[in-house]
Amino acid sequence: MITALLVMTGIALVLGAVLGFASIKFKVEGDPLVEKIDAILPQTQCGQCGFPGCRPYATAIADGEAEINQCPPGGEEGIRKLADLLGREFKPLSEEHGVEKPKSVAVIDEATCIGCTLCIQACPVDAIVGAAKQLHTIVAAECTGCELCLAPCPVDCITMEAITETVDTWKWRYPVVEIKAA
Amino acid sequence: MLRKLFKFHGGVKPQTNKTQSTTAAIAAVPLPDRLVIPLHQAVGGHPRPLVQPGEHVLKGQRIGGADGNLSSAVHASTSGIVRDVAQAVMPHTSGLTTLSVIIEPDGEDRWCELEKVNYRSTPPDELRDFLRDAGVVGLGGAVFPSYAKLKPGKEGKLKTLVINGAECEPFITCDDMLMRERASDMLKGIVAMRYMLQAEEVLIGIEDNKPEAVASVQAAIRASGETGIEAVAIPTRYPAGGAKQLIRVLTGIEVPHGRRSTDFGVQCFNVGTAFSIFEALEHGRPLISRLVTVAGNVTAPRNYDVLIGTPMDHLVRLAGPRPDTDRYIMGGPMMGVRMPGFDVPVVKATNCVLVGSPALFPAPPPEMPCIRCGECAKACPADLAPFEMYWFSRSKNFGKAQEYHLFDCIECGCCSFVCPSHIPLVDYFRFSKSEIWSREREKESSDGARDRFEFKNFRQEREKQEKAEKLAAKAAATREKVATEGAATPAAADGEAAPKPKPSATDAKRALIEAAMEKARQQKAQVAPKNTDHLAPDVEADIAAIDARRNAAPARAADTPDA
Amino acid sequence: MNNSPFVRKAASVQSVMLQVLLALVPAIAAYVWFFGAGILVQLAIASAAALAGEAAMLAIRGKPKALFLTDLSAVVTAWLIALTFPPIAPWWLTVTGTLLAVVVVKQLYGGLGQNPFNPAMAAFCLMIVAYPALMSQWPAAGQLDFKTQLDLIFGGLRQVDAITGATPLDALRTALRSAASPDSQLHGLRTNQLMDGPAFGLLGGKGSEWIALGYLVGGLWLIRQRIITWHIPAAFCGALFASALLLWGMRPDAFASPLFHLASGGAMLGAFFILTDPVSGATTPRGKLLFAAGAAIFTYVIRSFGAFPDGVAFATLLMNILVPLIDMKTQAPVFGHKKD
Numbered sequence A: 001m002i003t004a005l006l007v008m009t010g011i012a013l014v015l016g017a018v019l020g021f022a023s024i025k026f027k028v029e030g031d032p033l034v035e036k037i038d039a040i041l042p043q044t045q046c047g048q049c050g051f052p053g054c055r056p057y058a059t060a061i062a063d064g065e066a067e068i069n070q071c072p073p074g075g076e077e078g079i080r081k082l083a084d085l086l087g088r089e090f091k092p093l094s095e096e097h098g099v100e101k102p103k104s105v106a107v108i109d110e111a112t113c114i115g116c117t118l119c120i121q122a123c124p125v126d127a128i129v130g131a132a133k134q135l136h137t138i139v140a141a142e143c144t145g146c147e148l149c150l151a152p153c154p155v156d157c158i159t160m161e162a163i164t165e166t167v168d169t170w171k172w173r174y175p176v177v178e179i180k181a182a
Numbered sequence B: 001m002l003r004k005l006f007k008f009h010g011g012v013k014p015q016t017n018k019t020q021s022t023t024a025a026i027a028a029v030p031l032p033d034r035l036v037i038p039l040h041q042a043v044g045g046h047p048r049p050l051v052q053p054g055e056h057v058l059k060g061q062r063i064g065g066a067d068g069n070l071s072s073a074v075h076a077s078t079s080g081i082v083r084d085v086a087q088a089v090m091p092h093t094s095g096l097t098t099l100s101v102i103i104e105p106d107g108e109d110r111w112c113e114l115e116k117v118n119y120r121s122t123p124p125d126e127l128r129d130f131l132r133d134a135g136v137v138g139l140g141g142a143v144f145p146s147y148a149k150l151k152p153g154k155e156g157k158l159k160t161l162v163i164n165g166a167e168c169e170p171f172i173t174c175d176d177m178l179m180r181e182r183a184s185d186m187l188k189g190i191v192a193m194r195y196m197l198q199a200e201e202v203l204i205g206i207e208d209n210k211p212e213a214v215a216s217v218q219a220a221i222r223a224s225g226e227t228g229i230e231a232v233a234i235p236t237r238y239p240a241g242g243a244k245q246l247i248r249v250l251t252g253i254e255v256p257h258g259r260r261s262t263d264f265g266v267q268c269f270n271v272g273t274a275f276s277i278f279e280a281l282e283h284g285r286p287l288i289s290r291l292v293t294v295a296g297n298v299t300a301p302r303n304y305d306v307l308i309g310t311p312m313d314h315l316v317r318l319a320g321p322r323p324d325t326d327r328y329i330m331g332g333p334m335m336g337v338r339m340p341g342f343d344v345p346v347v348k349a350t351n352c353v354l355v356g357s358p359a360l361f362p363a364p365p366p367e368m369p370c371i372r373c374g375e376c377a378k379a380c381p382a383d384l385a386p387f388e389m390y391w392f393s394r395s396k397n398f399g400k401a402q403e404y405h406l407f408d409c410i411e412c413g414c415c416s417f418v419c420p421s422h423i424p425l426v427d428y429f430r431f432s433k434s435e436i437w438s439r440e441r442e443k444e445s446s447d448g449a450r451d452r453f454e455f456k457n458f459r460q461e462r463e464k465q466e467k468a469e470k471l472a473a474k475a476a477a478t479r480e481k482v483a484t485e486g487a488a489t490p491a492a493a494d495g496e497a498a499p500k501p502k503p504s505a506t507d508a509k510r511a512l513i514e515a516a517m518e519k520a521r522q523q524k525a526q527v528a529p530k531n532t533d534h535l536a537p538d539v540e541a542d543i544a545a546i547d548a549r550r551n552a553a554p555a556r557a558a559d560t561p562d563a
Numbered sequence C: 001m002n003n004s005p006f007v008r009k010a011a012s013v014q015s016v017m018l019q020v021l022l023a024l025v026p027a028i029a030a031y032v033w034f035f036g037a038g039i040l041v042q043l044a045i046a047s048a049a050a051l052a053g054e055a056a057m058l059a060i061r062g063k064p065k066a067l068f069l070t071d072l073s074a075v076v077t078a079w080l081i082a083l084t085f086p087p088i089a090p091w092w093l094t095v096t097g098t099l100l101a102v103v104v105v106k107q108l109y110g111g112l113g114q115n116p117f118n119p120a121m122a123a124f125c126l127m128i129v130a131y132p133a134l135m136s137q138w139p140a141a142g143q144l145d146f147k148t149q150l151d152l153i154f155g156g157l158r159q160v161d162a163i164t165g166a167t168p169l170d171a172l173r174t175a176l177r178s179a180a181s182p183d184s185q186l187h188g189l190r191t192n193q194l195m196d197g198p199a200f201g202l203l204g205g206k207g208s209e210w211i212a213l214g215y216l217v218g219g220l221w222l223i224r225q226r227i228i229t230w231h232i233p234a235a236f237c238g239a240l241f242a243s244a245l246l247l248w249g250m251r252p253d254a255f256a257s258p259l260f261h262l263a264s265g266g267a268m269l270g271a272f273f274i275l276t277d278p279v280s281g282a283t284t285p286r287g288k289l290l291f292a293a294g295a296a297i298f299t300y301v302i303r304s305f306g307a308f309p310d311g312v313a314f315a316t317l318l319m320n321i322l323v324p325l326i327d328m329k330t331q332a333p334v335f336g337h338k339k340d
């Protein structure tokens, strides 16, 4: 019996050592927290979270000054990722900060644009090109859909258009072959 | 002499169903009422349209120009009138539309003027441009622009040119029939490619379930008197016709994912591609038709020479579809894609229109949990562990799925084919891949947005600082002047254009804006905004108030001296 | 509607499990021949308990019953339990063991395909710890008639000590141990002399060696049917033989011979039917070799130095723990990334 116990203990020790070694060896080194949070935020820079951009919000989260559910463009998935990263409880998107919308881009109606440059100043990511008194255009690929240029435009010629799926952005759906109770 | 062949791991042996469609010779297809030619048919950029609705085009006329550094031209497949250049449903599972040229044939089928080239006297770059503008792309199904592959590697020459006549997918026989009926023309195309690639040897791999094709190609080689070209019968095992697997079987070389095969001294083309290169070089004919197998749930499976843009139902009608037909599949049963409708056009990628029915291709039994039996790993020709990738794809742990080499998966379907739990493994991999791609796109754009946001902040900071510095310097200068000159003379103050108080600058700007707004308002009034009709009285009152304010604006603008 | 591939091989979990059951038939036949039909009763009890437990759990978990009951995986677990438990174990022991295996080890971990431990072996270990006496009483071949067996199973008769002994493995180990002590009457006898008794046959226990042969035959058939690969059986037998050879070679009087180890206890069952359980076992070819070799060494150590009659069950569970690590570290290089 004693031998058996000894053998079992020995085996347990060896196994423990192997597993422990593995967990040390495969541990990943992390970058600072703010970077990690900022990497999850969608970088729309819309300010709906109540901070002037994603990074300030990331800093606020890291400092524990903001909740994780204030970013509408990031949506539920974003909140989930933040919750995972920070080990916090998942919360639904806070309503006072806005609602999740399909991603869209701003489009300037070029017939009405008066070239006042106000939208350029509002755009947080320099996605609008044009000079004073000239037609302004939005570089669709760079527009984050933050809607910040809508309000300043004096002639209301900017509208948001939902991005439509193309063959290049089309995605295969998650295979749902749910087994139904027979 | 028997050549030493190599084996690839895994593979499966589905029922081939090939004999049914090889009994009759290749047939022509009567002109349809309408051809729908998508402009984007090949890997790479979207070609831009070169024709307008109403224009008359001739057969072989370019209607879509290559765009970007990887793209391939598109041509009118017959003569007729361009009815429209519009979005049309493309032959793709998504059912999405793409810009297409819709041609109504005039029945004359008249060629435009064709230009031939002598590949031996043309510089390689020009030759490649010629093939790009002839729209020659890989006809095995990958539709990669051929000109881009016709570049020898760094050394300027190649060891082996592999020609893919394996055709491992069940039901499909278009390459088989091409080799039986058009071997000598195809061989001329191969000789041209060999010249362009400076390849030492040419190996034509053909699965050994096509003895007629092997014999026909061998006869053509003998007749041509070419040396260093060999038709090799390889064991029949799906997916022996995958480019990587075929290269492995014939040469023993494994080309890893993401590497160019020319780096390993090999390049691989489909037999159909060889034939269309012959057509382009010898006759100047661009790629406007291809061989298509019609098989499956039809009474007379057969191969047809089909104009690109022919609606699939027009083609299938010739083979006699059975009444229980419920779908068309483009390609074979292993890798084919389900079509969103019956009238989608035949494109350059269409090697087969497989007519499906619930009886022929029944829905898979219910998906059970994975029992880790490893069947899928045994069958995987890419030596992957599909069940591990499945596990992580299912839980959307994409990073882990990639660690198990998700992107080395060629989506051959062997794993789904053998899985005793009937798991649609490939669907999970397709899902994961497109999800990862979309995330990468998102990440790229959000990284870009972050950079631009940070740059903008930096710029604004800098501008503010510069302005402050300028102001400070000016103020200092003025103070100095005042101090040295004692009393200020009015002239000096004027000429110096002392810093104007900021509000006035903004006023001036606002005036400008408002003047422009007035113009805009008039413009808008001309186009009669729709949203101002039939409004509730209070909204109309609001509008009136705003208008009144706007009308007052010019007056205020006139008041300001700077205006 | 589904996507490609549109054709599939005619394979199912059910057919895999059915073939495993079929492969057990030769061994069961040998069992009945040497030890009587009691085992058939045990198989029936275990199967019924497994199906009932599985059905109840599926109902609770809201899973389709028809689909999962007919996959036969519960029956395979039940048969393995019946074959590893003593043939005269009382019915409630078999039922408890089976329910433990199916309900706790399999269903509570997520059902088919999700259990990290081999259900049959986990049940065996739990029961042998809880009821060491009942789990160690084995009749000798031909010792009990069917009637007595039935009485024992259904609880009438319980003077077990008189009629049953230990397994040959246990018996030989006890004999070897007492042979080592100077005041035993067996002192000084060598292994082959110790194996001269009525409980022993040519290589292992009388009768049980034929059952082992039955497992071997069924297992080879499974390999031929491509249900299992050669890796696990080969590595297990090889490693068990090698470790036994090592110590037996040094002290043939104190240790059993390699062939005895292979032919006794659960060695063959383990090699072909238990360790090859795909769900809880290693999956890569190299991983399978490591996994099975490790199990063989643990089996040998527990058999030779431990207190339990056989080591296969404990060894299996120990290696089950290591499977994720083994699988991760033994991923084969993929196409194009191999070093020649």
Ligand code: SF4
Pocket (backbone or CB within 6 Å): A041, A042, A043, A044, A045, A046, A047, A048, A049, A050, A051, A052, A053, A054, A055, A057, A070, A071, A072, A073, A074
């Ligand atoms: S709400 Fe807008 S600014 Fe705030 S984190 Fe989200 S995207 Fe960035």
Ligand code: SF4
Pocket (backbone or CB within 6 Å): A108, A112, A113, A114, A115, A116, A117, A118, A119, A120, A136, A152, A153, A154, A155, A156, A157, A158
């Ligand atoms: S704010 Fe409006 S009017 Fe002014 S430049 Fe931008 S789009 Fe044109």
Ligand code: SF4
Pocket (backbone or CB within 6 Å): B369, B370, B371, B372, B373, B374, B375, B376, B377, B386, B387, B390, B415, B418, B419, B420, B421, B422, B423, B425
């Ligand atoms: S074949 Fe199916 S059940 Fe078997 S390991 Fe692969 S995915 Fe799992």
Ligand code: SF4
Pocket (backbone or CB within 6 Å): B376, B379, B380, B381, B382, B383, B384, B386, B408, B409, B410, B411, B412, B413, B414, B415, B416, B425, B426, B429
């Ligand atoms: S589809 Fe991918 S994972 Fe499945 S067998 Fe083919 S290459 Fe392997």
